[in-house]
Each structure stands twice: as structure tokens, then as C-alpha cells.
Amino acid sequence: MTTEPPSSEVQLTPGGRLRHFLAIENLPRSLLTEILDTAAGFVSVGDRSVKNVPLLRGKTSVNLFFEPSTRTRTTFELAAKRLSADVLNMDIAHSATSKGESLLDMLRNLEAMASDLFVVRHADSGAAHFIARHVTPNVAIINAGDGRHAHPTQAMLDMYTIRHYKGGFEGLTVAIVGDVLHSRVARSQINALLTLGAEEVRVIAPRTLLPADVEALGARVFTELEPGLRDADVVMALRLQRERMQSALLPSEGEFYRLYGLNEDRLRHAHPQAIVMHPGPMNRGVEIDSGLADGERSVILHQVTFGIAVRMAVMSMCVSGQESGEV
Amino acid sequence: MQPDAHLLIRKGRVLDPAAGRDEVADVLVENGRLSRIGASLDAPGAELIDAEGLWVLPGLVDGCIRLSEPGGACTGSIASETRAAAAGGITHLGGLPDTDPVMDNAAVVQLVYEQAEKAGFARILPMGALTHQLEGEHLAEMHTLHQAGCVAFTNAGYPTTDALVLKRCLEYAANFDLPVVFRPQEAALTGNGCAHDGRIATHLGLPGVPVDAETVAVARDLELVQATGVRAHFHQISAAASLRLLRDARERGLPVTADVSIHHLLLNEHALEGFNSLCHIQPPLRHDRDRQALLEAVADGTLDVICSQHTPLGSSARLAPLPETRPGISGLDTLLPLLLHLVERGELPLERALDAVTAAPARCLGRPAGRLEPGHAASLCLVDPEPRRIPGEDWLSAGRNSPWLETELPGVVRLTVCEGKVTWLSD
Amino acid sequence: MNWTEDDIRQLLDHLARALQQQLQDRGIRDYELVGIYAGGAWVAEALRERLGYPDEAGMLDISFYRDDFSRHGLNPRVKPTRLPFDVDGRHLVLVDDVLMTGRTIRAAMNELFDYGRPESIQLVVLFDVGRRELPIRPDLCGETLALEPHKRVELHGPSPLWAELMEQTRQG
Numbered sequence: 001m002t003t004e005p006p007s008s009e010v011q012l013t014p015g016g017r018l019r020h021f022l023a024i025e026n027l028p029r030s031l032l033t034e035i036l037d038t039a040a041g042f043v044s045v046g047d048r049s050v051k052n053v054p055l056l057r058g059k060t061s062v063n064l065f066f067e068p069s070t071r072t073r074t075t076f077e078l079a080a081k082r083l084s085a086d087v088l089n090m091d092i093a094h095s096a097t098s099k100g101e102s103l104l105d106m107l108r109n110l111e112a113m114a115s116d117l118f119v120v121r122h123a124d125s126g127a128a129h130f131i132a133r134h135v136t137p138n139v140a141i142i143n144a145g146d147g148r149h150a151h152p153t154q155a156m157l158d159m160y161t162i163r164h165y166k167g168g169f170e171g172l173t174v175a176i177v178g179d180v181l182h183s184r185v186a187r188s189q190i191n192a193l194l195t196l197g198a199e200e201v202r203v204i205a206p207r208t209l210l211p212a213d214v215e216a217l218g219a220r221v222f223t224e225l226e227p228g229l230r231d232a233d234v235v236m237a238l239r240l241q242r243e244r245m246q247s248a249l250l251p252s253e254g255e256f257y258r259l260y261g262l263n264e265d266r267l268r269h270a271h272p273q274a275i276v277m278h279p280g281p282m283n284r285g286v287e288i289d290s291g292l293a294d295g296e297r298s299v300i301l302h303q304v305t306f307g308i309a310v311r312m313a314v315m316s317m318c319v320s321g322q323e324s325g326e327v
Numbered sequence: 328m329q330p331d332a333h334l335l336i337r338k339g340r341v342l343d344p345a346a347g348r349d350e351v352a353d354v355l356v357e358n359g360r361l362s363r364i365g366a367s368l369d370a371p372g373a374e375l376i377d378a379e380g381l382w383v384l385p386g387l388v389d390g391c392i393r394l395s396e397p398g399g400a401c402t403g404s405i406a407s408e409t410r411a412a413a414a415g416g417i418t419h420l421g422g423l424p425d426t427d428p429v430m431d432n433a434a435v436v437q438l439v440y441e442q443a444e445k446a447g448f449a450r451i452l453p454m455g456a457l458t459h460q461l462e463g464e465h466l467a468e469m470h471t472l473h474q475a476g477c478v479a480f481t482n483a484g485y486p487t488t489d490a491l492v493l494k495r496c497l498e499y500a501a502n503f504d505l506p507v508v509f510r511p512q513e514a515a516l517t518g519n520g521c522a523h524d525g526r527i528a529t530h531l532g533l534p535g536v537p538v539d540a541e542t543v544a545v546a547r548d549l550e551l552v553q554a555t556g557v558r559a560h561f562h563q564i565s566a567a568a569s570l571r572l573l574r575d576a577r578e579r580g581l582p583v584t585a586d587v588s589i590h591h592l593l594l595n596e597h598a599l600e601g602f603n604s605l606c607h608i609q610p611p612l613r614h615d616r617d618r619q620a621l622l623e624a625v626a627d628g629t630l631d632v633i634c635s636q637h638t639p640l641g642s643s644a645r646l647a648p649l650p651e652t653r654p655g656i657s658g659l660d661t662l663l664p665l666l667l668h669l670v671e672r673g674e675l676p677l678e679r680a681l682d683a684v685t686a687a688p689a690r691c692l693g694r695p696a697g698r699l700e701p702g703h704a705a706s707l708c709l710v711d712p713e714p715r716r717i718p719g720e721d722w723l724s725a726g727r728n729s730p731w732l733e734t735e736l737p738g739v740v741r742l743t744v745c746e747g748k749v750t751w752l753s754d
Numbered sequence: 755m756n757w758t759e760d761d762i763r764q765l766l767d768h769l770a771r772a773l774q775q776q777l778q779d780r781g782i783r784d785y786e787l788v789g790i791y792a793g794g795a796w797v798a799e800a801l802r803e804r805l806g807y808p809d810e811a812g813m814l815d816i817s818f819y820r821d822d823f824s825r826h827g828l829n830p831r832v833k834p835t836r837l838p839f840d841v842d843g844r845h846l847v848l849v850d851d852v853l854m855t856g857r858t859i860r861a862a863m864n865e866l867f868d869y870g871r872p873e874s875i876q877l878v879v880l881f882d883v884g885r886r887e888l889p890i891r892p893d894l895c896g897e898t899l900a901l902e903p904h905k906r907v908e909l910h911g912p913s914p915l916w917a918e919l920m921e922q923t924r925q926g
Contacts, residue, residue, distance in 0.1 A: 001594065005601060041815070049870075050869065102643060124651055125649070126649045126650065130648040147650065149533075320827050
């Protein structure tokens, strides 16, 4: 039977270098560590007055965002510019595709513009993989989020943040709280944490917000907040979208906050030095209260800074992998 | 089709599950009628076919296929698809009514018949719409459709959420003793799911179709079958849990038959790994436990029929991210080779396997087909079980959406005769 | 062929004296030392000791400025650039261990100019092995060699510092 190659084969050159960044699954630990180490170099570039390096000068990066997102798109744009690349933003919502042009046709048209990188966000799981399989050779695809499947750059910047504050992943207990069912961020985070050697990864959510067979992802399941938080070193909150109330998954935001909302009081159960993270944007008073979001344990603002460096790392590694000529 | 075949098929292994026959014998077809099966037959003037080492089977019956005409949802034409069927030893095809326009009036039935006759490759047995426009609100003109040639009625998997409407449809059908084919899938529980709601869907972030989307529908439909006494066939069972309900129903004496697609017997949810949209079908490929249970159910007869699930799609329907692709596999080219593959893997005994694609589906549709019965128009095929080939190299269906294109599979059809006419001949 | 710890020490002594003389000749009293990772940084440190230079030497990682990063990728194990001084208006002494094609020095200067506009840059290298591909020349050099095309010199360190002749595997 015709099968698809494992995602590692699509993402890596035969020599094991990154050429597309689509998902965390099947990537070796050494590669994830290389991304973090490369990002460290770019963090220091961000501290200079001249924040650019010439690595991608002459290259073009195209932002293909089928789902609106100002924050993530801006971060990718900044990352590309700091690498001295030219950036194109395709406003898909108002372009031909919404009028029925197929994804593939649109891709062919864009390829004529000789881009080197596509940063893609799409509502369908597997969209980034599909594009990577059909794009002309030597174009790197970076997944900025596909459906519920993966958001690998977000996961890597979260890993960078954890490594920055905790020194490493050994012995770490990480709790992910919230809508795991719909979260591509959570899936990528779980994969990354386990690959990088975290001791235990937990998911805390009501059953309606947990996917089928979630243990198969490698996480330990809790449906109650307090036991789930006990002794956790890192607490990662997920965003709860308003639509979930409409689909009969939750009665109200209020009830969600009462049962799963994070605040200082509940964090008592976690490790005294536990840090609190959130991929943003936050719903204050729903997943997390303001006191905690703005307090000492929160590293949320730093996540943003690290995000630019991590994306610079991924973009430069992918372009270099594509150019290496390994087929 | 002009029934005019005049053949003496010599020394083939004649396999006819309906008659319990498995023996080397000669088969004589005269003027399109199967006249005799016996040893050392003599027939001056008949074309001699040396069938030594080959199998003589009844023409295969594929329970439910999606029709390519009228309308454009499926690619190809009745001519191209029935030709693919003939090359696969298939002589009779049940045609679903989800055409465009919908087969809820006699004119569409007539069109389908005429196109099939004109092409002359296989017999299509049309299934009429259960409700007007398949919308699940008003009864279709079932009697008229029956007079026009429909052998059964179905809503083709489109939801009939109003249980009262469904009950009335079934009562009406039962009134004329017309069988109804159910494709059990509860619409709201299915949602926009495109994969089995299990670990693979979770890993890939694909919206899932839970088992209860099928069992809830099966349970409801069985209750209505009990209440109305209609003859019922359940099409495309995918979950082990549904089998329990079917077995219970049989024990209660309900007139219920069921089928499963060949793909659900060979593949499970892992086939979707890497976002393999070639394996995107409805109902989805489920856990391997379900697959095993389905195989056991075919072996013990709980699932009477194996079908191809034939849905030929053009490339634009497949070249998209998986959730956007249309579900379905183009199955006519590979029904028999996959069946033989299942048998050679020891997963199903040969006789039951052949019965599931010949006598059993004919019985469910209430048609005289799927058997080698002397005195009737001959519908048979000659199969060489030995050679292995790559189906993609001689693919005939207009739809190439199949995960089996590059897989080496056993069995080559040398000759197909449909209702007395030779529809396929190869060296 | 090898250069022992003693050989290198002698070269460094000679180089430090020459640098001192040159700075004096040019009337430069305030300057900053910058070494290129890794060998250049070791040499810069050795010069710093001999000159009695009070401040920390800067260290330059040129990975982001190379012209061949696609061939070899980025090297994430390298420490990031650290310049504990302002570049604007300063006299810089750029230090590297081996000067060959000149591309490393080109990258280093591009990077320095991204930090600011230096008043001047003097180039000091331990070994000049020729085979230039760009018009770069050192102001001061420990030892000049003419190497066969397939050979190169590698400095080992940080302690002890010694060097050896090796087969060429990578463009310098």
C-alpha cells in the first residue's frame, strides 16, 4: 500500500539537516538542541543596536497566513528582516483562494515569484506537510500552525524559555492546562518536552477538552487542577476560545475559571520556584488571572523575545539545509 | 447487450459458493446461456478456452458503487467505470443514487440504464433515493422508481435526522417489499470528522469520527426496522461495536444483512499517518481491533458482503490537505486482487471470501446473479490466480485515488462474461 | 611539521613586542583587543597578558557573517559575540590565529561595522599562510609560510598553545 514518508524524512536532508520545519514529532533530540543553541546566538544579536545579520540577505520570505494572526505573522516578519531577508505578506483572506482557487494553484503562482521560504498558517491539519510535498525543490516551508496538528516554532520558543529559566529538562515536571483538544501548541509542546527529556508531562483539562487516547501522546492525564499542579516545575496555560462554549464543550468561562483557572492561590500546589507560561493572547480571568499573569512567576513577556530568536534560528537552518544541495 | 457468447471453458477450477461447488470441470455457454457444467464436455462450434490452472467464478457483484453519471462529483463515466469493473471480473454493480441530479425520479434511472447498455460492460442495478433529493424530509416515489428498475432504496449516507420521516419511508418501502440500504452515520456526532477518533487522529490533529457516530445510527435504524418490518441492508460497517448490534438483531429474527469495504478489512487508522489522503474514506479506517472484528464477522457471516466502496475522484479532489480532500477510494480495479490478497494472507477462507462478492451480495439485492446456474444467462469470469501485477500499470477507472496503485497484488482476469456477452478478454 | 608550546610562546612574545612598537609609532594609547573565535581569541588573550592590557578582550563569533553558511550550516556550539566596549570611534586591534583566504577577516570587519564605526582596525595574526582570495593583508604577523595547496595550519589550545600542519578539509 502507498504510504506517506514519516515526517522526519520530509523535514530533514539525508544528512540530517533541517530543510522544512513542519512538526516536532520524529525530530531527534540533537536537532531540537541545535535549534535552541542557534537561537541563543540570535538572542544576543537582538541586544545590539544593529539587530540585523546578513545571513539571509537576498532571500525572500513569504508569509502565507490563511488564518488571521497579527502577532505570529509580525514575529516571523521581524525574524526574517533581522536576517536581512525581504518579506512578502500574502493576505489570503482577500485573495484568490477564498474565491475557489486551489491551494496548489496558488502555490504554483507564488513559486513564480522565486521565494526561498514560505511561512504557512492554515486551518487544516496537514496543510504544511501538503505544501512541503508539492512545492518546488529548494523552497523551505515553515509551519506557523496547521489546524489542530502542530505549532512547532511556538513549542520551540517555549522550550527555549524553559531552558533559560530552569537550565535544562532533566527531572522536570511540566503541566499543560486548558483546551488540549483543539490545541496545536499543546501537541507540539508535549512532543518537544518528551524528546528533550522532561521527566513528566501532564495535561489538565475537563474530559470534553481532551482528545481521544490522549495518553498516546505520552502525557499523564488529570481532570482536576490541584492534583495536576502538585510539584510541577512549569505550568503552561492554553488559550480558551469563545467558540468552545457554543459547541457545548463547556457551560461557561466562569465555570472554567472556577475549576481550571490559574491564580496565585492555586499555584501554591506547584513547586515554589515554578514558572508560569502562556502562548498568548491571554484571556485574563479565564485561563489565568491578572495577578499571576503580571506577577513574578510569569515569564510570558520573555516568551515573546525568545520567539524572534527561535524563528531566526529555524529560518536560517532551513534555508541553509535547502541550499546544502543534499537531495 | 446481445447475449451471444458461445464458449467451452475447459478444465478450469469451477468455484461456485452458491452451489457449494469447488471442482475441476468444463463449463459450456451456448447463445449466452450457461448450459452445462460437467466433465469432458463436447461442443462443436463453440470457442474453446483452455482454463487449465485457472479459476471459473460467477461474475462478481459489487454491492454499492458511486456512479459517475449523471453529474460531476465522481470522475469518469458509466462507460469507463463499467469497463474497469469488467476487467476486474465484476458483472453486476449496485449504483447509489447520489448523482446530480439525484436518482429520485424515473428519468435518471432510465439514463443510467441506457448509459450502461450502450457501454455494454456490466449490469448496473440502480438504487433509488429514499427521500426526495436525498434531503431526508419527503418520501421519494419509491414505487415508480421500482417500476423503472430500482432494486433497493437508500439515502446514500445523507442524514435523515427526522426519525418520523425515516420511519414513514421504511413503512412505505415495506409496503412494496422493497429493501432499504442504510449507511449508518449520525450526522452531528460525525461533524466534520475525517479520521477514526483515536490515537492517530489525536497525533495528527484531525477531527475524529467516534465509533458512536455509527453505533447510534445502527441502533436507531434497527429499532425502526423492527417496528416497520422492512428488509434492511447495512452498508459499510466499520466498528466492532456495530457488530454486536447486528448479531443481536439477527438473533431477534430481523431481516438484516450487512456489508463491509475490502479496505476496512486490510487497513486500519495507521494508514493515515503522514496525512495520507489516499486513505481518507467514510466511514474512516478504525483501530486494528475493529479490523480484526470485521474479519471475524465476515468469516462467521455476520457481515454477508464485501464491497469495493468505489468512489472515483479527479485529482483536484485529492490534491489538497487531508481534511479538504473528498473521501473515497477508486475500488473496482482492485476488488478481486485485494480479496485474493486477503485469502493468501490467511485472513479469510477462500470460499467465504468468494461468496461475499458473488452469491451473498446478489441475495441481498434480491437478484439472480453471483452464481453459475445452468439454464440462466451466463455471468462468469475466468481468473488466473498466480500472476502478480502492479494495478497502476493497467488501471482502467478514471479515478486514480487508490492507495493500492503501486502494490503488487495477485490475480489477473482473463475473461468476463456478463449476462451472456463477453465484456472482457485479455491474454 | 609542528610548533611546540615553546615555539608558540616565542612567536607570541615577538608579536606582542611588535604590536607595542606599532601602537607607539602610530600614537595610539587607547585601543581595544578583539579576537576571532576560537584561535584568534586565544591569541588575543595571550597578547593581552603580555601587553598588560587591563580590560577584557572582546570575542567575535563570525558565524552569522560567513559567506558559506549554506555549505556547512551554522555552528551553534560557538559562543556568541561578546564586545564589552563601544566600537564607535575606537581603535581596534583585530586578532586571528591563521590568515589564509581572507574571508574570515572580511566577515569579522563586516560584523564590527554592524556594531559601530571604529576609528581604525589593525590586523594581527599568528600565522600568514598565503593563498589569499580577497585583498586583505595583516599589519603584523608572527610567522609567514608558503603552504602546499592541500595543507593548512591549525592552532590548538587554549592551554597549552601549540600548532601543527594538517591536511586541508575546509576552506579557511
